[in-house]
Each structure stands twice: as C-alpha cells, then as structure tokens.
Amino acid sequence: MKAIVVREPGGLDVLRMEEVPDPTPGPRDVKIQVARCGVCFHEVVTRNGTLRRGVLMPLILGHEIAGTVTAVGRDVREFRPGDRVATAQRSHICGQCRFCRTGMETVCPEHKFLGDYGMNGGYAEYVLVEEDNVALVPDGVTLDAASITACAIGTELNAIREVGRVQPGDRVLVTGAGGGLGVHAIQLARLAGAFVIAVTSSPEKEALVREMGAHEVVLFERGEDFSDRVKAASGGDGVDVVIDNVGSPVFNAARRSLDQGGRLVLVGELTGDFVPLNPAQLFLKGLSLLSAKSTTRKQLQDSLQLIARGQVRAIVTETLPLTQVAAAHRRMEQGRISGRLLLDPTR
Numbered sequence: 572m573k574a575i576v577v578r579e580p581g582g583l584d585v586l587r588m589e590e591v592p593d594p595t596p597g598p599r600d601v602k603i604q605v606a607r608c609g610v611c612f613h614e615v616v617t618r619n620g621t622l623r624r625g626v627l628m629p630l631i632l633g634h635e636i637a638g639t640v641t642a643v644g645r646d647v648r649e650f651r652p653g654d655r656v657a658t659a660q661r662s663h664i665c666g667q668c669r670f671c672r673t674g675m676e677t678v679c680p681e682h683k684f685l686g687d688y689g690m691n692g693g694y695a696e697y698v699l700v701e702e703d704n705v706a707l708v709p710d711g712v713t714l715d716a717a718s719i720t721a722c723a724i725g726t727e728l729n730a731i732r733e734v735g736r737v738q739p740g741d742r743v744l745v746t747g748a749g750g751g752l753g754v755h756a757i758q759l760a761r762l763a764g765a766f767v768i769a770v771t772s773s774p775e776k777e778a779l780v781r782e783m784g785a786h787e788v789v790l791f792e793r794g795e796d797f798s799d800r801v802k803a804a805s806g807g808d809g810v811d812v813v814i815d816n817v818g819s820p821v822f823n824a825a826r827r828s829l830d831q832g833g834r835l836v837l838v839g840e841l842t843g844d845f846v847p848l849n850p851a852q853l854f855l856k857g858l859s860l861l862s863a864k865s866t867t868r869k870q871l872q873d874s875l876q877l878i879a880r881g882q883v884r885a886i887v888t889e890t891l892p893l894t895q896v897a898a899a900h901r902r903m904e905q906g907r908i909s910g911r912l913l914l915d916p917t918r
C-alpha cells in the first residue's frame with residue numbers, strides 16, 4: 572500500500588510517499604481502508620522532533636481516521652467488513668488497568684498513540700486499530716465529519732463536559748477559536764449553556780467564529796495580553812472556564828482572564844515552550860489547572876451522535892490528496908487553516 576513514512580525528524584522533506592507492506596490484522600485488530608485522515612498539529616510536532624514521548628520511528632503519521640472495515644482479527648466482536656467506522660486517537664489500550672476501567676483510557680500506561688508509534692497510521696491506504704478504539708459511524712454522518720470527530724470534537728467534549736464541568740450560565744473563554752479545535756469548542760460550550768467569549772489572532776477567521784456561536788469575539792495581535800479585553804467582554808470579572816487550544820503563547824493571558832475559582836483546561840499543548848509561572852498566581856485566586864488529553868471511545872461515540880442529530884457541525888475546510896501532505900503541513904504550521912484540513916488516501 573501507499574503511505575507517508577517519516578524515517579527521521581525534520582522539515583517537510585522528511586514526509587515521503589513509500590510503498591509499504593499491506594498490514595495483516597492481529598487477533599483484536601480492525602483493518603480499515605482509510606477514506607479520510609485529518610491533519611492535526613500533533614503530526615507537525617511528531618514529524619519535526621518536538622514531540623518525543625511515545626514516538627517510534629520510522630512511522631506512518633495520522634490519527635484522525637474514518638473509513639471502511641475490510642477485515643477483522645479472530646477476536647473482534649463488534650465490527651465486520653463493510654462497516655463505516657471512525658477511530659479514537661489510539662491503536663491500542665490494555666483494557667484492564669485502573670484507567671481503562673474508569674473511563675480514563677486516554678492515560679492507559681500501555682496506550683499507543685496512532686501515527687506516533689511505528690508503521691501504523693492514517694496517512695496510508697490501510698491502518699490497523701484494535702476494536703476498543705473504533706466506533707461505528709451513524710447513518711447520515713459523512714466520513715469527512717467522522718474522521719475529525721475524535722480529535723477535534725471528542726477532545727473538546729472531554730474538556731468541556733468531563734474536565735471543565737461547564738454548567739449553564741458559566742462564562743467560557745475559547746482560545747485558538749478559529750482553528751480546528753476552537754470552532755468545535757465554541758459549539759459545545761454553547762450546547763452546554765455557557766456564555767462564550769472567543770479569542771483569535773486571525774481577523775479572517777472572525778466571521779466563522781461568530782457563526783459557530785460565540786457571544787463575543789476578541790481579536791488580538793500575536794503576543795498581546797488579551798486578558799483585560801476578555802474581562803470586559805465577560806462583564807468585568809473574567810471567565811469561569813478557559814478552554815485553551817493554543818498552549819504556551821497564550822498561557823498567561825488565559826490565566827489572567829479567569830475570575831476567582833476559575834478553571835484553566837489545557838487541550839492542545841504541544842509547542843514545547845516553557846512559560847513563567849509563580850504558583851501563587853494560581854493559589855491566591857483559587858484557580859485550577861486541568862488537562863483534557865484526547866478522547867475516550869465513549870466520548871467519540873457521543874460526539875458522533877451529536878453530529879448525527881445536527882447539534883454539532885464538523886467544520887472541514889478542504890480535502891487534499893495524500894500526495895499533497897507537505898502542503899497540508901505547511902499550512903498547519905502557518906496557523907492559517909479555519910476548521911480542519913483532510914487527506915484523502917484514495918486519490
């Protein structure tokens with residue numbers, strides 16, 4: 572099969588199309604013919620070497636996968652060839668540990684992140700994913716939408732519903748509001764009954780951010796501390812919850828945007844940069860610093876149902892053939908994409 576293989580960390584030139592062996596499913600594997608694979612900032616930092624934890628090269632990138640089942644291992648019960656499926660971000664969890672048993676499989680010590688670990692990922696014609704990490708795509712949900720559901724919608728459902736515990740009436744700040752995560756965070760925060768303030772440094776994304784349901788939009792220059800303007804937009808005191816999709820560059824502005832007792836939920840923190848922080852800045856305001864890392868299968872299934880019922884809209888900007896992977900990564904690095912960009916390995 573054709574696949575994009577990364578043999579060593581580096582720039583766009585390390586993304587190489589290769590002919591590699593077709594994968595053969597193990598006992599618990601579902602073999603999926605990839606129809607669409609979302610392009611995530613995660614793959615940029617895996618490819619360029621910023622992310623090292625859990626990474627095994629050579630590797631095939633890609634974890635935002637939807638497609639059709641073509642074969643299953645002998646122990647697979649829930650799926651059969653022909654099923655339309657989407658995957659969570661992992662190819663393997665143990666299924667037995669205290670995390671897997673309590674809805675925290677995203678931090679299973681055995682988990683293998685799809686596309687980080689060896690020659691199995693979604694930038695390819697086929698991928699193997701154990702059935703614990705696969706979900707059926709409901710009728711009426713396209714494979715375009717399904718491919719980005721786990722990462723771009725399920726992670727935000729995790730952040731807003733489980734980790735951030737957003738309640739009706741909460742004031743919520745969404746950073747990176749026009750990006751692939753942010754556009755879905757706004758929709759889910761609205762669905763949870765929040766008053767939503769969105770910040771973005773991209774004026775061209777403002778219209779989309781408003782269309783997603785943000786009550787207030789704060790446009791800022793990169794590097795600017797937007798916290799005073801967020802406080803003003805909140806009515807003066809700041810917000811109850813920050814859903815931060817950007818990381819280090821906005822960390823302190825996001826923290827200062829919180830009202831007393833607020834919760835800062837980290838969602839996409841992969842820039843590799845340190846931030847200055849005095850712990851008293853959290854303690855004296857009673858702030859909580861929290862993380863929502865990827866998506867459980869339950870959150871993936873719930874997110875697919877939200878799309879099927881028309882309560883959340885998956886925002887896909889464009890679909891490129893697999894051969895244009897370098898262009899896709901370049902645009903991801905430049906932060907110019909509103910919503911999500913997809914790769915199509917069938918073209």
Ligand SMILES: [Zn+2]
Nearest residue numbers: 611613635722
């Ligand atoms: Zn992703």
Ligand SMILES: [Zn+2]
Nearest residue numbers: 665668671679
């Ligand atoms: Zn486990």
